[in-house]
Amino acid sequence: MSAETASAPVRQAPVLLALAVAGFVTALDNNVVNVALPTVQTELGATVPQLEWIVSGYVLAFASLLIVGGRLADLAGRRRILLIGLAALIVTSVAAGFAESAEVLIAVRFAQGASAALVMPASLAVLAADIDREHRDLAAGIWTASLAVALALGPVVGGVLTEHLHWSWIFFLHLPTGLVTMALVWWGLPDTRPRTGRMPLRHLDPAGLALSTVVLAAGSFALVEGQSLGFGAPLIIGAAAVAVAGVPVLIAVERRVAEPMLRLSLVRNRVFGGGTIAQVLWGVGVNGTLLYTSLFLQDVLELSPSAAGLVFVPLAGLLVLCVPLVPPLSARFGARWIVTTGMALVALGLWLLAQSDAQSSVWGLMPGLLSIGVGSALITPLTSAVLSAAPPGTAGVASAMISAAREASGVLGVAIVGVVLSAWSGAALAGGATADAAYTSGYSAGMRMAAGLVLVGAVATAFALAPERSTPKRSANIGQARWSSRSQ
Numbered sequence: 001m002s003a004e005t006a007s008a009p010v011r012q013a014p015v016l017l018a019l020a021v022a023g024f025v026t027a028l029d030n031n032v033v034n035v036a037l038p039t040v041q042t043e044l045g046a047t048v049p050q051l052e053w054i055v056s057g058y059v060l061a062f063a064s065l066l067i068v069g070g071r072l073a074d075l076a077g078r079r080r081i082l083l084i085g086l087a088a089l090i091v092t093s094v095a096a097g098f099a100e101s102a103e104v105l106i107a108v109r110f111a112q113g114a115s116a117a118l119v120m121p122a123s124l125a126v127l128a129a130d131i132d133r134e135h136r137d138l139a140a141g142i143w144t145a146s147l148a149v150a151l152a153l154g155p156v157v158g159g160v161l162t163e164h165l166h167w168s169w170i171f172f173l174h175l176p177t178g179l180v181t182m183a184l185v186w187w188g189l190p191d192t193r194p195r196t197g198r199m200p201l202r203h204l205d206p207a208g209l210a211l212s213t214v215v216l217a218a219g220s221f222a223l224v225e226g227q228s229l230g231f232g233a234p235l236i237i238g239a240a241a242v243a244v245a246g247v248p249v250l251i252a253v254e255r256r257v258a259e260p261m262l263r264l265s266l267v268r269n270r271v272f273g274g275g276t277i278a279q280v281l282w283g284v285g286v287n288g289t290l291l292y293t294s295l296f297l298q299d300v301l302e303l304s305p306s307a308a309g310l311v312f313v314p315l316a317g318l319l320v321l322c323v324p325l326v327p328p329l330s331a332r333f334g335a336r337w338i339v340t341t342g343m344a345l346v347a348l349g350l351w352l353l354a355q356s357d358a359q360s361s362v363w364g365l366m367p368g369l370l371s372i373g374v375g376s377a378l379i380t381p382l383t384s385a386v387l388s389a390a391p392p393g394t395a396g397v398a399s400a401m402i403s404a405a406r407e408a409s410g411v412l413g414v415a416i417v418g419v420v421l422s423a424w425s426g427a428a429l430a431g432g433a434t435a436d437a438a439y440t441s442g443y444s445a446g447m448r449m450a451a452g453l454v455l456v457g458a459v460a461t462a463f464a465l466a467p468e469r470s471t472p473k474r475s476a477n478i479g480q481a482r483w484s485s486r487s488q
Helices: 012-028 034-044 048-076 078-097 102-129 133-164 174-188 206-229 234-256 264-268 270-299 305-310 313-333 335-353 362-378 381-388 395-430 435-464 473-486
Strands: none
Touching: 012 078, 012 102, 012 133, 012 174, 034 048, 034 102, 034 133, 048 078, 048 102, 048 206, 048 395, 078 102, 078 174, 102 133, 102 381, 102 395, 133 270, 133 305, 133 313, 133 362, 133 381, 206 234, 206 395, 264 270, 270 305, 270 335, 270 362, 270 381, 270 395, 270 435, 313 335, 313 362, 313 381, 335 362, 335 381, 335 435, 381 395, 395 435
16 A cells, blocks of 8 residues: 555545546547548548548557556556646647648547546546545546446537537547646645655556556457457457457466556455446447447438437436436445446336337437436446445556446447347348348347346346445454455
């Protein structure tokens, strides 16, 4: 455990607002640029592969460097790394707006992702370590809601800015929001750097950082590029093999390092491990749903991209309205049953979406989307519960592990639902179905798959958040000693 110094009390309200904005902006960058791609292609003369890298470059850099960002937050101080990350995000975003070639935009998108990899784990670490326990569930709810709202409204924001201003404003938007967030962090959050002052190389665990970056980069590349190159392509198989083979090597290295970057005991912890799995299953279901429902609205119901994006506004609005109601419900009935109920409502919403067909209307999709919104609000205490399971001094790395799992769930959700959708659509086309009927068949199958995965997440939640069984004092002391030894 690392000792820290704090120069002043934490101002809860401005810090909470800063965390919400930081979470919203970093999540927004995942998909806000998608709607603008045709315009970018025309103005910059980008090829289709270059357009894919404009999107995936951010995701790959972000996912690959999250663990590095979390480790730096633990060692150099959460406030310092959060401010550095926000400043870097502003600079790289402005550079993206001024990009005059596809090559420059791709390079800057990688730099944007690297900047966000500092912001995301540092902001979540602040939530875990600096927000007082009384407000932590609400803070976790608002932070989680900001991510979900960003995913839902990304296409709307991108479409409106591109249509009424210019695609570059998608990136210039980070200048005012980033400066405001930096000011809130500077004012509200005291400096919490470790008392040691310096950061020796042995504390950084360079071998662990390098291996974790390689594993995350290879895995993310396989998931992102596999959707366009095909999951059977030699390059994708090779990347997946590197990721899979790298995991046991990383574990072996971390077990032998004096000060490991990753606390392997976290994964074995029931609350942290089970809760993270539940969050991943929720992310798989919801992220795949947002993308393919948007395509269903455009390709089958023939809505414009902006109009399709507006369909998700009620989901986002209901989620935001419900979040403040969740902490008192959780205090009264227990986080276990509130989160499990939320998972079940998300699964119900996905199943309702699976009943859609080519004759469905936008209003016919609303019950499913609203059920997903309410359910997603109810699962927000899960983030606070998982973070609370992390030992003191590991908030940054624990937050990075959660963020990496969340990011992977988004990419994995798009891939899994996409594979199911493509298989069922292809079979329907081979059977003589029209294009709309074939897509609808695949869409329904994908939603059923997503609903099933989220239901598994509900079971994982009920297990992870189950209360500890009472044990004799001696056994409890032995258990505590074992936990302490594993955390070393």
